[in-house]
Every structure is written in C-alpha cells, then in structure tokens.
Amino acid sequence: MSEEAGLRRELVRMGRLLATRQLAHGTAGNLSARLGDGSILVTPTNSSLGNLDPDRISKVSRTGELISGDKPSKEYFFHLAVFDERPGARAVVHLHSAYSVAVSCLRHEQTDDVLPPLTAYYVMRVGKLPLVRYFPPGDRGLAEEVRRVSREHRSMLLANHGSIVSGASLSDAVSASEELEETAKISFILGGRPTSPLGAEQIAGLTRAFPA
Template structure:
C-alpha cells in the first residue's frame, strides 16, 4: 500500500475507532511505518476528524518532515517500533475497559486479562505488561515502553491506556479492538465463580498455529 492509500486508511480507521467510543476528544494517537519514515496522527487531533493530507510525516530518524506537528507522544511509538522491527503500526487509545484494567494492573507487572477467548491470544499473545505511570507526553517513559514492547505485542500504560502493535495498520487496529473486548470480558467476569479460561496447552496451540 502506498503512502497516499495509507493516509486514507488511517483516516478511515481512526474515524471508525472514534465513532465507536474507543477514543474521545483528542485522545489517542496512531503511527504507521513507511519505507522512508513514518506517518503519525498530529498533536491535539481527533481520530474521528483526520485530514489525510495533514497527517504528520516523520523521517527515519523521527524528525518531522511534512504535515501538521506530530503527537507529543512520538517517543511512545518510537519505543514500540524500535523494539518490534516486525511491526508496521502502533495504536494508542484511551478505550474504557482497557484503561480500567490499566488502573488495576500492578505497575511494572503483567495485567490480569486472562485468556478467555482464542482471539485475545491470537491477536495479543500471552503477556500484557503494565508500564509504570508517567505523565502523558513525558519522554522519560520511553525506556520502560521499549522493554515492555520487546516481550509483548500490546502493553498498558498505568492509569492511561493501551498501546498495541501489529504487522499492518489494520492488524494493529483489530488487535486494539480485541484487547478492549478482552478487557471488558475480564471485568465482567472478575468476581464470577467458575469462569473457564483457556488452558496453557490451548494457549500454546493457538500461539504455535497463529504465531
């Protein structure tokens, strides 16, 4: 997919996320890896109202080239895409249920989102680290995000929200949606007795089959 098509797709998928409440106001940001740099949603932009022509473009060294000024959380995307060279995009949202889990998860540990469905395992994997709290826009979190991203496709920022990577922009968006639904299920079933989780053997089978 060429850059023009990716800009259009980013605007379409951003609006889809916004229209369904996965982001509100100017919350959230998205990046896409290009052969000659990166696309990123602009600072203070609404995912529901992105202008493809004004989406920020950054050079391979993450310096701003064209478009509006990029999100103040450039470092967040840089950390994930550097840690995961196979990833082609990163989606950071403030979606309700995943953010709720980020307020419950132990900082520096793994969030308690159990493997209740195969789709969570297929799109997110076995682990969901929770990076300790940092003020939004604080570049000091970059090393912690980098370390978490090395071991997981998705992570939570404590009291902030989810950060999800994928091989393509669509993959990252679909994984972010799956994480939100998994977090919703986890909270709905949090204190329900007898909840059936996937077994370790079933999780291993899914990871070996779908990667």
C-alpha cells in the same frame, strides 16, 4: 496511488472507525504507520481520530525529526520506540478506551500479564498484556519503558493511561486493540466470578498455530 497516500487515507479511515465505535473520544489516542523507507506517519497533536485530514498527518523520520505535516502527537516518541524494537510492526495504535483504561487503573499484584486469557481470539491477537508503570503525559522516560516491553510483547497497558498495540498492518493493530477492549469489558462483566481461562497447553497450541 503511492504507498504514502494510501497509508494516509487508511489512517483517516481507521481513525473514523475507532471514533464511531466509541473507542476514541475527544483528542485522546493516536495512530501511526511505518513507510517502506522507515519514516513514520503519525496523527497530529490535539487531533480527533474521528476527524483526521490526510494532508495534515505528521510525517517524521525514524529518529523523530518532522518531515512534513502538522506537529506530531506528543506521544510519537513511544511509537518510534515500538518500531525500533519490532521490525515486523508496520503500525501502532494507542487508545484511551474505557475498559482498557479501567484495567490500567486497577491495583495488580503481578504486572507481567494483567488480563486473563479468556478467549482464543484474545490470545491470538493480543497475547500477554504487561502493565507499564505510570509516567505523566509527554514524559520521555516512557519511551524507554515501552521499548523494553516491546522486545517481547506486541501489546501493553500504560498505568492510568491506556493501551499500546502494534501489528503487521494498521488493520491488524486496530483489530487487536478492539479485541483487547472487548476482553477488558468481559473481565469487568464477569466481576470476579470464578472463570475458566485457557490453560497453558491451549495457549501454547494457539501460539504455535498463530505466531505473532
């Protein structure tokens, strides 16, 4: 099986997994994976992540031209921005999962890191979580904001929108997205009660042991 055929099948499998776990609903969210030649496979516009057809997944060049498949997601441009800035990233997951979106709708005094480091796995898989200011759907200005944030972060929240997470593989990016959603859920369950997040020394130790 070719690299491309394998990644197409993996996108279908991961899309179905996310839908089954109720992290993707309707036609919200999109996935992408980078091929060895730099081209990108990305889920098509108005497609359900739980019902993808591997042959219809869009293939676009690194500069955004459609090579084959259906018309790509209208948000494919910020996937390209992430790949441009993160050479080690091979996949990007964008979800509208409920708790992450809820966090993105809150008013935050500081937007450089909007979820506390409650668990080691969150620190290892997500890291800091900056909030990107609001852009309407399809606004190309979002790409430049995502590009800027991606230079230092593998995960981010889009205000009033959802999450973007990149990873060294599609499974890595999906796992990190799930960890982000669970931490957002835990944060709401705690409901403002006093917490004991990990400290700077603990975070630094995890970062050294498990670099991004």
